[in-house]
Structures are given as C-alpha cells and as structure tokens.
Amino acid sequence: MDRCKHCGERSVVLDLSCGLRVCSSCGAEQAADNFQLQAFTSDGHALGAIVQSVGDFTYRDRKIRQADVQISDITSRLGLSAARAADVRAMVSEVTDGEFGVGDWFPVLVAACACIVMRRSHLPLAIAEAAATIGSDPHEVGRMVTRVIGFLGLDQIPEFDIFRSLERAVRTCPSLAGVDEERAEEMVRQGRFLLQCAVKWFLTTGRQPLPLVAAVASFVAEVNGVKANVEEIAKEIYAGSHTSKLRKKELMETLVKVAKALLPWGEDVTLKNVVHNAPLLFRCMEMKAKAGTLDMDRFSFGLERAFGGYLSCEGNDSVYFNKSIVSDTDAAGCKDIETVKLSAECLSRAYEKAMESFDAVEPSGESAKSLAKKRKMESARLLQPFISCISTSSENLSFEEILERDVGYDAPPPSFVAGLEARERRRKKIDAAKNRINKVMRPPSTELHAREDGLPQKRLKTTKRHKQDADAGTIDWEDCIIELLLLHQVNEEEIEEGHYSRLLDLHVFCSVNMDK
Incomplete structure (x- = not known):
C-alpha cells in the first residue's frame, strides 16, 4: 500500500x-x-x-499548462516550425519571468513574440497576419511588439522583407494556386525586379509594404497571363484592398512614364496597354541596368527575331513592300497617283475578283472569342524570350545598390510630388483670394469715373453670371482661411506651406486676445 x-x-x-x-x-x-x-x-x-x-496541480501549473496549449495553437496556425515555436515560448517565458499568464493579453503577447522571432530569422510574417490569426487589432499587436523589444533590450530588428513576402504570396495564395512551377518562378523573378524598381522610385518609403506586394503580385500575374484580382490577393495576404488598388494604379502610372522614356513607341503606351508592353519594358530596364546604356540596335534585333514572321512579307506581296525593286519610273508615277483616273469597268473587275477571293476562303468554324484567345496565346509565345529576361543576378541587392542602380528612369518620391502639387494648388487659391479681396476693397475704375462725373450709373450687363455663381459656389473652408490670413497680412510663403492651425494661433487668435 x-x-x-x-x-x-x-x-x-x-x-x-x-x-x-x-x-x-x-x-x-x-x-x-x-x-x-x-x-x-x-x-x-x-x-x-x-x-x-x-493531478494535484496548483494554479501556477494549470496556468503554464494552458499557456503552452495557447502557444502551440497560435504557432501552428501561423505555420511556424518546431524550432521557431520553441523560440517563441522561450521569449514569452523571458518576458513573463517564467510565469506565463492567462487572459486576453496573453495571445497578443504570443503573436508579438512570433513576429519578432520570424523577423529576426528574416522570414516573412506580417503583424496584420499575426493579428488576424488571434482575432486582434494590428495596432495592438504592433504596440506589444514595441514593448517587448524595449523590455528585452533587443537590437534593431531587421525590416520587413518584401521580397520573401512576394515569393510567399505567389506560391501560397489560393488565387495563384493553379500556376505551374516554372511560371511561378518567372513571376517571382519579375516581381523581385519590379519591387527593386519600386524601392528605387520611393514607392515603399513611409508606407505599409503589404499593399505594394499585393499590387506587384497582381501585375506580374497579368503579365504572365494569369487571372488574379488584386483585391483577392490583398485579402489573402491581409493587406488593405483599397490601398492595394491605389498602389497598383500608382505602379502602372510610373511604368507608363518609364515606357515613354525608354521604348521607341513609348508615347503610345497607356494604362490600358502597359501590361502588354511590360515584358519588353522589363527587357529594356534590365539591359539599361546591366550595361548602363540601352543599345537600341540590339533591342531591334531581338524584336526582329521574335516578330520576323509578322514583319516580313512572303510570296508576290513582297514586291509592294520592297523599296529596292521599285524603278524610278514607278516612283515618279507614284507621285502623280492622285491624278490617275480609273474607269468604272476596271473598278468593277477588281471588286468581282476580290469577292471571288473572299468566297474561296473556307470558314474555320472558330468563334471570334476563340480566335482572339488564339492570337493572344500566339503573342504570348512570341514574347516568351522577353518575358524570361530578368536575370538572377539582381536578386540579392542591398538598399544602397538598389538606389544606385540605373533602370532608365529616376522618379522623385510621391510625397515630394504631392507636396509640390499641394503648394501649387495653394498658390492658386491665394491668387484667387487676393482677387476677391481686391474686388471688394478696390471697385472697378469705370464705376468710379461714372460717380465722379455725376452721370447716371448704368447697370453693367453680366454675361457670365452663371459662371460667377459657379465660381462662388466652389469656395471652401480653405479659401475662407486663406482670405482671413491675407487680411491679417500673413506672409504668402507661410500660407503656401499649409500650416493653417499654427498661423491662425500666431496671427488671428493671438491678436484677438491682445485686443481684449
């Protein structure tokens, strides 16, 4: 016993x-x-x-047991390996002095430690994904990450790796599940190159990385003929759908500017056809980054090799396109082509011959939709040498190397451009406000002369009354503030900066208090 x-x-x-x-x-x-x-x-x-x-378990034993269960559940749902899960548990134990804990705050702590562990291992795990896994707010998890880093005295953790996040999105997103391995690898290479260009064009500066990852993944999918909606990809990688759409539009607008600078037909590239021109544009950008200069002769040779069958003429039709076999007499006769008169019999015979040739064409039985799809597949096959143009030498580049790389176009930061546009808009509002003030303080000279001469004042006919009413209706709160600041003789350059609250405190409300 x-x-x-x-x-x-x-x-x-x-x-x-x-x-x-x-x-x-x-x-x-x-x-x-x-x-x-x-x-x-x-x-x-x-x-x-x-x-x-x-079990004769105490409260502490039950608490640790429950904490281990929660840690295992959260790390498994995040897809962490056993080694990474052990690191997360060790970090949680270090933060709580081995006491762990229970309550709503504990899953937030586990998610924050998971983000830190993955970030230190250079593996992609976004705070938004960790927050969605535990059903919490991303800002709450982000604050917990900051507190843990400060409590443990950790060095600056590596930045979020957008390149690995893109690779993970291309290979794991359900929207891109039907893509074969070879095409997925090509999409990853193109996406990495495009992300490097986006870093150089400052499209990632001061912004959340996941919307841009969703935009790039959707764009390279369209380039490779894969149907993928940017909203679906954004939802699957826990990015904002609206922000991802804006990033994609911004990326495409930038690529249009690059095409206008590099491609010979760049003036014809728009947002509607930039996807079709993207393979050739990537080829130009890669050649520019490698050699420093773009050799258009070599590029034209590549086009001739890819589209030689379409650019060349076969059979008897070549005589009409080959300038070398046109005689001087024919060339001189072509100049007077407008003076040539054709008889009705000649036109009738030509029309009958054309109709006979048209009737001789046998129908293929294919619909217009299938023919369009067939042409699209044929063009994709011809563009394959240009699609597979991104080399693997540009995969591992530092931030400084990316900025120093010349891809044929240097774009200023979007925030800088937006600041210039805002200053220009405020400049126009200042000029309009000065005109309105001058109209009130200094009436037109015609009316003054009429009053001085004692003549009866004639009512001036207003032919643009509707336009004036429309202009008066466009005055908003900003126009009113600008007028108020101008009346208080505030410097116009300070008004252009847009710091209205500070200017109102210094020049308007301060003067009112002094008068009292």
Whole structure:
C-alpha cells in the first residue's frame, strides 16, 4: 500500500464507489498524477485497467499548462516550425519571468513574440497576419511588439522583407494556386525586379509594404497571363484592398512614364496597354541596368527575331513592300497617283475578283472569342524570350545598390510630388483670394469715373453670371482661411506651406486676445 500524505500510515485503499483513493486510517482523500483503476468481476477476476489522471496541480501549473496549449495553437496556425515555436515560448517565458499568464493579453503577447522571432530569422510574417490569426487589432499587436523589444533590450530588428513576402504570396495564395512551377518562378523573378524598381522610385518609403506586394503580385500575374484580382490577393495576404488598388494604379502610372522614356513607341503606351508592353519594358530596364546604356540596335534585333514572321512579307506581296525593286519610273508615277483616273469597268473587275477571293476562303468554324484567345496565346509565345529576361543576378541587392542602380528612369518620391502639387494648388487659391479681396476693397475704375462725373450709373450687363455663381459656389473652408490670413497680412510663403492651425494661433487668435 501507498503511504498516506496526511497521517503517514500505509493504509491508502481504493474506494470503488467513487473511484478515488482514500486513507483507511484517517479518511483523507489522496491525489496522484497517474494511477490505474482496476475493475474486477464478482469472482475477483480483473476486467481491465482504466488510466486516470487526478493531478494535484496548483494554479501556477494549470496556468503554464494552458499557456503552452495557447502557444502551440497560435504557432501552428501561423505555420511556424518546431524550432521557431520553441523560440517563441522561450521569449514569452523571458518576458513573463517564467510565469506565463492567462487572459486576453496573453495571445497578443504570443503573436508579438512570433513576429519578432520570424523577423529576426528574416522570414516573412506580417503583424496584420499575426493579428488576424488571434482575432486582434494590428495596432495592438504592433504596440506589444514595441514593448517587448524595449523590455528585452533587443537590437534593431531587421525590416520587413518584401521580397520573401512576394515569393510567399505567389506560391501560397489560393488565387495563384493553379500556376505551374516554372511560371511561378518567372513571376517571382519579375516581381523581385519590379519591387527593386519600386524601392528605387520611393514607392515603399513611409508606407505599409503589404499593399505594394499585393499590387506587384497582381501585375506580374497579368503579365504572365494569369487571372488574379488584386483585391483577392490583398485579402489573402491581409493587406488593405483599397490601398492595394491605389498602389497598383500608382505602379502602372510610373511604368507608363518609364515606357515613354525608354521604348521607341513609348508615347503610345497607356494604362490600358502597359501590361502588354511590360515584358519588353522589363527587357529594356534590365539591359539599361546591366550595361548602363540601352543599345537600341540590339533591342531591334531581338524584336526582329521574335516578330520576323509578322514583319516580313512572303510570296508576290513582297514586291509592294520592297523599296529596292521599285524603278524610278514607278516612283515618279507614284507621285502623280492622285491624278490617275480609273474607269468604272476596271473598278468593277477588281471588286468581282476580290469577292471571288473572299468566297474561296473556307470558314474555320472558330468563334471570334476563340480566335482572339488564339492570337493572344500566339503573342504570348512570341514574347516568351522577353518575358524570361530578368536575370538572377539582381536578386540579392542591398538598399544602397538598389538606389544606385540605373533602370532608365529616376522618379522623385510621391510625397515630394504631392507636396509640390499641394503648394501649387495653394498658390492658386491665394491668387484667387487676393482677387476677391481686391474686388471688394478696390471697385472697378469705370464705376468710379461714372460717380465722379455725376452721370447716371448704368447697370453693367453680366454675361457670365452663371459662371460667377459657379465660381462662388466652389469656395471652401480653405479659401475662407486663406482670405482671413491675407487680411491679417500673413506672409504668402507661410500660407503656401499649409500650416493653417499654427498661423491662425500666431496671427488671428493671438491678436484677438491682445485686443481684449
């Protein structure tokens, strides 16, 4: 028999009526981590063993047990390996001094530690994804990440790796699940190159990285003929759908500017056809980045090799396009082509011959939609040498190397451009406000002369009344503030900066308080 923990006697027996072990001497109920409950028949034969666990766990033991379960559940849903999950548990234990915890704050702490561990391992795990896994707010998880880094005294953790995040999105998103391995690899290479260009064009500066990742993934998918909606990709990688659409539009607008600077037909490239011109544009940008200059002769040779069958002429039709075989007499006759007169019989015979040739064409039985799809596949096959043009030498580049790389176009930061446009807009509002003030303070000279001469004042006919009413209706709160600041003789350059609250406090409200 086992010894009783209360009286010390070896009189612990099993009470079959309740399934517990009790002391026959003092009657104290005993507890054990693991024991076997033996069931017997009336003859004394054993029926089997039932394993029970009646743990004598304290509050701390139960808390740690529950914390381990939560950590395992969260790390498994985030897709962390066993080694990374162990690192997360060790970090949580270090933060809580081995006490762990229970409550709504504990999953937030586990998600924050998971983000830090993955970031230090240079693996893509966004705070938004971790927050969505535990059903919390991303800002709350982000604040917890900052607190953990400060509490543990960690060095500056690496930045979010947008290149690995793009690769993960291309390979794991359900929207791109049907893409074969070779095409997925090509999409990753193109996406990495495009992200490097976006970094050089300052499209990632001061912005959330996931919307741009969704925009690039959607764009390269369209370039490779894969149907993928940017909103679906953004939802799958926990990025904002509206912001992702804006980033994609901004990226395409920038590519249009690059095409106008590099491609010979760049003036014809628009937002509608930039996807079709993207493979050739990538080729130009890569050649520019490698050689420093763009060799258009080499580029034209590549076009001739890809589209030689379409650019060349076959059969008897070549005589009409080959300038070398046109005689001087024919060339001189072409100059007077407008003076040539054709008879009705000649036109009739030509029309009949054309109709006979048209009737001789056998219908293929294919619809217009299938023919368009066939032409699209044929053009994609011809562009394949240009699609597979992004080399692997540009995959691992530092931030400084990306900025120094010349891809044929240097774009200023979007925030800088927006600031210049805002200053220009405020300049126009200032000029309009000055005109309105001058109209009130200095009436037109015609009316002044009429009053001085004593002549009856004639009512001036307003031919643009509707336009004036429309202009008066466009005055907004900003126009009113600018007028108020101008009346208080505020410097116009300070008004252009747009710090209205500071200017109102310095020049308007301060003067009112001084008058009182």
